Amino acid sequence: MRVVITGASGFLGALLAGSLLRARVLAGVPITRLVLADRVPWPGSQGGTDPLVEVVHGDLTDRVDEVFAAPVDVLFHLAAAVSAECEAERGTGAGRLDSPLPVNLPALTVSIAEVLATLRQIAGDAVADLVTIARDPVVEAMVGSWPADFDNRRAAALGLRPDPGFETVVQDYLSGPGVEPPGQSAPI
Template sequence: MRIVITGGFGFLGRQVAGALLRTRTFRGAPIDRLVLADRIVPADARAVADPLVEVVRGDLVDRLDELFAEPVDVLIHLAAAVSAECEADFDLGMSANLDTTRALLEAARAQSAAGGPMPRVVFSSSVAVYGSDPALPLPPVVSESTLPTPRSSYGIQKLVCEQLIADYTRRGFVDGRVARLMTVSVRPGRPNAAASGFLSGIVREPLAGLPALCPVRPDLRVALASPRRTVAGILRVAEAERGAGKGRLDGGLPVNLPALTVSVAEMLSTLRQVAGDSVADLVTITPDPGVEAIVGSWPSVFDNTRAAALGLEPDPSFASVVREYIDDHPDAVLAGTPGL
């Protein structure tokens, strides 16, 4: 069993790799090789020392021959340019998201055509595929049957990739499956260029004793998932058997991973309850119409039926999300923070 993770040293890539290395199996079969592909490999990356791990460094399109030098059984495609990056640089988004995904699909198709195993391709899509078009507003509750009408270049690119994967699967080139991720909060580490990055920053930075800006109105409602629930969702979609019935992946539709719906005001109130006034007061509301236009176009309430059939559930509360972050990253929390 040879598994390739693109974006293997990004935040989610490291988390997915860590989960696989802990079990060392995929669908009950032993993993022989876990290939982590990324443009940048941190010097302190722990996974590099594991005997199962192989590292491929560089631009994915330039490393396809290396990635497919041996048969790929599972390809978990997490590498992407994020939302605000794609809005600021159209060519970057088209290259990193659309062109790279198609190149990976073509390499997977070539493997099947040459008599090799049909790769299981797992694609991380996004809630950004949805948007409220003036002529076709979103329904109050969104499901996989809701027509996606993205309002950002990032959302468009993710949706196009979803459709490519659906057609490559229909044609029998790959076994494709798509997990649509909610906004992941709370992400550790440095801020990234995602428009939704503040949904981690307004918790992460204050807990570290740093000021944070909130660029949207407090009553804006958003759909979130913790890192743990997101990783569990990606791997569940990856491992699920195809077919009808509970616990199986039926049809060719993407799976919207479970969403916790919460307002920004509720997030800040929870931070105040968990960590105290001095921490919560480090957040300043500073409206940014560009950020709100992107994040505000995404739905916030989801029908989680399809994910629940796979055994996936949303986080129970935002308080549990904050406490999970504190438990997982104690070194990132300022010592002596009130309430902790």
């Protein structure tokens, strides 16, 4: 079975690749080729020397013919242009509407205090009091790379609008399938 993982260097892609390399089977079928495709080099050192692995490094839009040159039995498409990357490329041509990259959707900027206030409002004090605030340099670096302001003109031109507030985002999540309302637990 030939398995392709796009976004193989990302958090989920690297975990999935490592798991498949250890198992060497998927759904009981032996993996004959594991193609790891990403813009950045794959972090798994064992992948470079494992004969099962083919690493494809580069922009997927430039390497798509190589990735799909042979038949693919299973595709895990985990590649994404993340917020900070999209914002950094703004104005370089990558963000035009005729680009193969997606349009950045309208977004909200909320503080941790606003998130916790919404949690307290929706789930109650007992749930909100479970949150512990602790500094984490890795998280701070990641969040610090995100833009604080968004230019949503292209998305607005397509008729896309941001959520009115963070409470709406949480309520939409809670109304989704498999999510139990606050204070209830799923049956065992």
